[in-house]
Amino acid sequence: MQLTPFHLAIQVRDIDEARDFYGTKMGLPEGRSSEQWIDFNLFGHQLVTHLNPTIGKQGSVNSMANHVDGHGVPVPHFGVVLQIQEWKNLSAKVRGFITGFLIEPYVRFEGEPGEQATMFFTDPSGNALEFKAFNDIDAQLFAK
Numbered sequence: 001m002q003l004t005p006f007h008l009a010i011q012v013r014d015i016d017e018a019r020d021f022y023g024t025k026m027g028l029p030e031g032r033s034s035e036q037w038i039d040f041n042l043f044g045h046q047l048v049t050h051l052n053p054t055i056g057k058q059g060s061v062n063s064m065a066n067h068v069d070g071h072g073v074p075v076p077h078f079g080v081v082l083q084i085q086e087w088k089n090l091s092a093k094v095r096g097f098i099t100g101f102l103i104e105p106y107v108r109f110e111g112e113p114g115e116q117a118t119m120f121f122t123d124p125s126g127n128a129l130e131f132k133a134f135n136d137i138d139a140q141l142f143a144k
Helices: 015-025 084-094
Strands: 007-012 030-033 037-042 045-051 064-068 071-075 078-083 103-108 116-122 128-134
Touching: 007 015, 015 030, 015 037, 015 045, 071 103, 078 084, 084 116, 084 128
Parallel strands: 007 045, 078 128
Antiparallel strands: 030 037, 037 045, 064 071, 103 116, 116 128
16 A cells, blocks of 8 residues: 555644744745645645644643653654654754753664654644654564
8 A cells, every 4th residue: 555645734823933843943845835824744744734822832732641661652742754864864953953852862662573763842832743763664663
């Protein structure tokens, strides 16, 4: 089955702040936009940030955490599975502007079938993001 791009729409508290975070800092190409929303190319997928000024300066995205490999993984969250070198490049890039990771970049399930590099952080509106990578995506993504 051929993978096709997903479309994800999220709320942000400020459009200019979202443009700076996703476009300038993360380096995601910008597509169509208006004063109320922006399309970003998230590694070939369509991420749309929609303005919701009621979120406020502290962010108000509701979340909980589930225990995974000794860490509290925020739910909900979103992200992309990358090739390992892409993940390493992104990890180095975001270390330049993320001051507080939810989960620092590390290797989870080390030595197990689902071994993966992962990191979690939030955007300025409080949306939790996870980026992960496997040495062999096809063999490891759904490994038990």
